[in-house]
Amino acid sequence: MKKLSIIVLISGNGSNLQSIIDAIESGQINGQITAVISNQADAYGLERAKKHNIDQRVISHKDFTSRENFDLALTEALTHLDPDIIVLAGFMRVLGSALIQAFDRRILNIHPSLLPNYKGLNTFQRAIDNQESEHGVSIHIVTSELDNGPVIVRGRYSILTDDKISDLQAKGHQLEHRMYPQVLQWLSQGDLKINADAIMFQGKLLESSIELENR
Ligand code: GRF
Numbered sequence: 001m002k003k004l005s006i007i008v009l010i011s012g013n014g015s016n017l018q019s020i021i022d023a024i025e026s027g028q029i030n031g032q033i034t035a036v037i038s039n040q041a042d043a044y045g046l047e048r049a050k051k052h053n054i055d056q057r058v059i060s061h062k063d064f065t066s067r068e069n070f071d072l073a074l075t076e077a078l079t080h081l082d083p084d085i086i087v088l089a090g091f092m093r094v095l096g097s098a099l100i101q102a103f104d105r106r107i108l109n110i111h112p113s114l115l116p117n118y119k120g121l122n123t124f125q126r127a128i129d130n131q132e133s134e135h136g137v138s139i140h141i142v143t144s145e146l147d148n149g150p151v152i153v154r155g156r157y158s159i160l161t162d163d164k165i166s167d168l169q170a171k172g173h174q175l176e177h178r179m180y181p182q183v184l185q186w187l188s189q190g191d192l193k194i195n196a197d198a199i200m201f202q203g204k205l206l207e208s209s210i211e212l213e214n215r
Contacts, residue, residue: 004031004188007083009091010038014045015173016089016110016180021052023181030188034081039093061093071096085187087180097144105194107142110180112172114154115140119147124168127159134158135168137175139183150199155179155212179212
């Protein structure tokens with residue numbers, strides 16, 4: 001089976017990127033990261049890519065006079081690389097609808113909440129403030145509406161009484177580092193198919209998101 005070609009977009013630490021690199025190297029994902037692109041020149045994730053001999057580039061939003069021009073430069077790079085899938089892993093820029101349409105159904109994002117709850121920023125603080133008993137992580141298809149595309153998989157964890165933001169972050173990261181590898185494994189094996197009008201999982205229409213198994 002052909003290797004899944006993956007591009008990872010980052011802005012910072014890149015621990016999700018690392019989990020994908022590790023899953024490729026261990027054989028879990030039949031794939032290849034063809035490039036890591038960061039909008040921040042000092043993103044630590046670029047070092048991670050370098051260490052594993054992965055093509056890494058910086059396309060800084062600061063070098064462009066408008067959001068549209070930044071998107072155009074990114075679109076050009078992505079078009080040239082023509083990946084099967086584009087993975088947003090802590091990429092802190094909102095993508096414009098022209099770019100999203102150019103790669104329709106080929107962009108995934110990981111969001112630190114149980115979508116559709118808590119779209120947007122500061123999800124941990126908002127969940128604590130609302131005295132939620134659980135929170136989680138979602139991987140969804142990127143559409144023009146922020147954090148609103150179809151959800152593929154969700155992982156959940158409990159919020160304990162004394163939990164602080166850092167506790168939720170740690171619990172979330174633990175799940176995240178299993179989630180992208182899992183979704184990319186499914187894609188690379190043909191278990192998961194993202195078509196124009198439907199998501200198919202193991203031969204069946206995916207009507208509601210998959211729940212990550214607890215370990
Ligand atoms: C993740 O926690 C993810 O939920 C959010 O950005 C963070 C990126 O972390 N979208 P890292 O750069 O992968 O370590």
